Amino acid sequence: MSAFVDLYPHSDFPFIVPPLRDCLTIRAPCSLGLAPRNTTAYWHEVSDYFCFLALPVIMSLALVMEMLSVVVLIRQVRQSLDTYLMGLSLAAILLLACTTLLVLQHYIGPEPHLVHTQPYSVSCRDWFWYSAIWLLIMMSFERVLTVSATRATTLCSANQAAVVVVMVFAVGLVSALPRFWEYQATSLFNPATNRTSLIAQKTASTATREYNIMYFWYVKSVTLFVPLIMMISMCVMLGCRSRRSALTKRYMAVKHSNGAALSRKIKEESALSTLLILLMSLYMVCSAPAGLLELAAHLAPQWMDPASRTFASLYNILAVLFFFQFDMHFIIYFCFNKQFRITLLTLFCCCC
Template structure:
């Protein structure tokens, strides 16, 4: 008995829902990137691809809606630097989601020539906003760690100063992604099977050299995996140690003179905000590490898992879904561990009702 065969558009010749940084980006049979033939695909890979095909738009839609809600709420309650950082994080996340939607849209709508012209720029913007989300998370956690480590327990950065930092992080992310803007170009390719000319987003000759690819690959891995993960680990340990109730109580009693009720409320709020940042880091690491490691292993150990195999394609799709799933948890974490966010959201809901 033949097993059912699930196919993504177009006919599984390009099985990547979100194209990786290979020779060609356009979902088209001519852009198969040297992949194994579709008839070599195992049944579990077909199920994985089909699940990813259905789950990705649902997760992206949910994440987009929750981030829009977060922006509305945060824009109403900016009173400290953390609110500004979270607002910048939500904006960068929405832009990242929009770029991802454009990259994967042809799988759901079919081949669209006008999308080919912008695919190279969109994938550059995707990397730009991805770098921005990572380093905004690092910067606001680092600022929080410095604040709780200070003996005076004073906020080191105002909301206005945090806004400047957010703009600077966006600019640094843009500079880091600039080489991508010249990496792909829309090129006409003749389809020998139909004798027609097809427009595809293909790498330029200047970016196909091994030296360029090796150098930029390790640079990207440094700013997206090695350095931020190391900093996140150190920051998480610092926040965990410095925001224990006993430690916070000793520090506040040494520098502040207030009633026990006010002191207890302030300590609870500080601990909750630190927990928020720790959980943001944990959720990010849990859901994005498989995606980052897959790309790293396919480059360092291609004899283990090559980027030209169908196994890599199926895992890439599944881990891409996980990658964006962590964005759907942002609103939940904000609501549970940010009292002012919770009150503002509830007040907006009451006004709407």
């Protein structure tokens, strides 16, 4: 098993994506307080090594897919949903870019220029994370209102949706503002090595117990409790309102050339609702476990010690699962958005 330790650099700091604790850097001062490695629990090493290899592949693929989605959506923006999806893809790209700056230290080492970017990277990561969540909620809410209307009308234009996207990014920035003052790059002397190390650690004003507890519950409310309740409710409502009988009733007042045109329109509307149901379900499946793990470690540390290697290994696995959801966005867009599919095929035909 020593091969795994050698292949996994800085294994004394077992978190692939640094959690928001007292320190973000993988240097020795930041690893103090973690439980010693359990040499008999080999699954820790195996799972950490798997995450070490899988995370860059998953994030790279997600980045490429989201960028391709933006290119396609720019060429086809015609409906409000397309504008929302483009905003979601942009938020995902920026989220992946910020996270890359945080995890890059595991692959090239804690270079000083990376340490200086970490306080800003973690702040912007939260900003774009909040924006992605609430963009998904806003587009789903607009879709619920659309399918709940008694007549087949458009409630939001593409330009109005663009304004909403900008507002969501602005609210996300305000929500993440405390993070911009939470960490700073500091030089610390390590008596164990008799060397001075540059690390990104919490400022004195944000290292208090009261601040950490308050902001912990705030983050969990914004990313876990409220989104899960709203997404579950909207999934149920979309599922009920997007049935063929309900959609047929909505389109009865609209004159179509024939029954085939009506059937095609109903099928497209049902597919768009399915797209949003899948996006919300994917977020809940990929994001909720990590949030629940941190919640369990906060409420019951005797059951799940946040300083243990078991928590770190589970945290790494769930971090990989979290970023896996962005790999699936492009597939969902392609399968359940007819206009996206047509635009993509046209784009490739033009390139050929």
